Amino acid sequence: MPDFKKHFPALQECTYLNTPASGLLPAPVYAWRKAQEDQFFKHGNDYAQTIETLNDVRKTLGRFFHASETDIALVPNFSLGLNMLLEGLPQQQKILLLNGDYPSVNWPVHMRDFDVCVAETTGNVEHNIEAAVARHHPTVFIFSVVQWLNGIKLDLGFLEELKAYHPDLLLIADGTQYLGTEQFNFRDSPLDVLGASAYKWLLSGYGNGFFLFKETIKEDVFPSAIGFNSAAGFDSRPEETTFAKHFEPGHLDAFNFGSLQQSLQFMETLGVEAIQDEIVKLSQKAKTAFTKAGLLSETVANREIHSSIFNLKGNDALFQKLKSNNITCSQRGGGIRVGFHFYNTEEDLEIFLKALHA
Known part of the structure; x- marks a missing residue:
């Protein structure tokens, strides 16, 4: 071993x-962080290098999770990213949640003007979800792939079948307690959106997370968060902002996100x-x-x-x-x-x- x-x-x-x-x-991540802090302390910040680092982080995420790097948003944590996503979701949606799911999954939904229905996480969980979809006809299902309290992991095969039978049902998932535990291909998955904080199973320390988007989500979600960091350049107009960049309105911490990249590369080295x-x-x-x-x-x-x-x-x-x-x-x-x-x-x-x- x-x-x-x-x-x-x-x-x-x-x-x-x-x-x-x-x-x-x-x-190895700790050693990299020490070197970065020393560089910043002695020589200050090179913003061009920061931009390059963040672009490299997206490339590494895209490779690690088989996702398009142009459809990856870097966020400080899952909670903030989901709140921004929900602000862009039309309010007439009916949203299915899991009873007892992580508060950062369920609370932001309940705090907004959505029609909410719930599936139980006791007994046959997948059957409960299927029954709730048949009964309530939700337009969105928001859930954690792995439940934080008891470790129940939703069957990804079931989610594929659910999406096949209900192709218009948006699947928005929290992967915080899942990603880093097994190989995962976002491109081939049934998920429309997958977000995560990276301080748990991805071993990246605090202050870094990400969201992965399928191209089709842009037809259903219209994010309004924006800031100058969302712009491609100094002469860009707000309406030219790309979908994923709406989730990056302010300057990002290359130290924290660089830690995420270093951790992913470390895990790739181990296999x-x-x-x-x-x-x-x-x-x-x-x-x-x-x-x-x-x-x-x-x-x-x-x-x-x-x-x-x-x-x-x-x-x-x-x-x-x-x-x-x-x-x-x-x-x-x-x-x-x-x-x-x-x-x-x-x-x-x-x-x-x-x-x-x-």
Whole structure:
């Protein structure tokens, strides 16, 4: 097995199962950030270099996720990007949401004049979505690919079928808890829009995120956010602004977005397929162990497709015991949430299980 831990000094300090809250920073990305800070401190900013860096970030994102670099927007985080997107969505839309989805997915929709319907995330989730679409006839479905509370991962094959049967249904997804865990091809996916913050599974630190757009979304969404950074040049007119640049109204931080590029390149060096294999292997072992111990909800235990995030039955006393055993995780939704990334190992799982049963 590849030694992924050597790139993450923080793993020497604890058993880190908290990637769903925040991913770790790889050593090569940290080294790059130090060099960039030193350059800026000693020599100031070269704006032409900043523009080149940001263009390179889009190219790397396009290559990594198989998306058109001209239809990629760099945003500080998913929440801001979705709010800008919703401002450009005609208000008469009927929007389907998932009950209990991440607040930054659901709250911005509820705060606007949309007709909202909801599908439950208990039982057969895909069946619930299909039934909600048949009953309510939404025009837009906004959702997280992987649910933040319990790690339920929507079946991408199901989403392909949903889009095939309802081609006019816009699929707008949050990939924050998904991207970075497996190979993903946006161009071939059924999604119309995919956004993400990159500080979790993409290991890029804070202050960077992105949105990927299909060309057809421009027929349905009319973003109004704008600023001088949206312009192609000093002589550009506001109405000449391209779709994706509406999401970049102000100056962008080349340090933060450069960190995203460095992290993606680091993951490419390790091999995205190898990363995926490690996550799948460990997550399956974890799910088997957690199911046997009766720690999972019936909905999660019965799903064939699941992510590497788990919400385990457990109170504050158990959480404090885990902390005393130097295990880093989070309390979420009345349970204890853990997540396994490629830098975790079977030894981490064994340490966690031993602490649980001690």
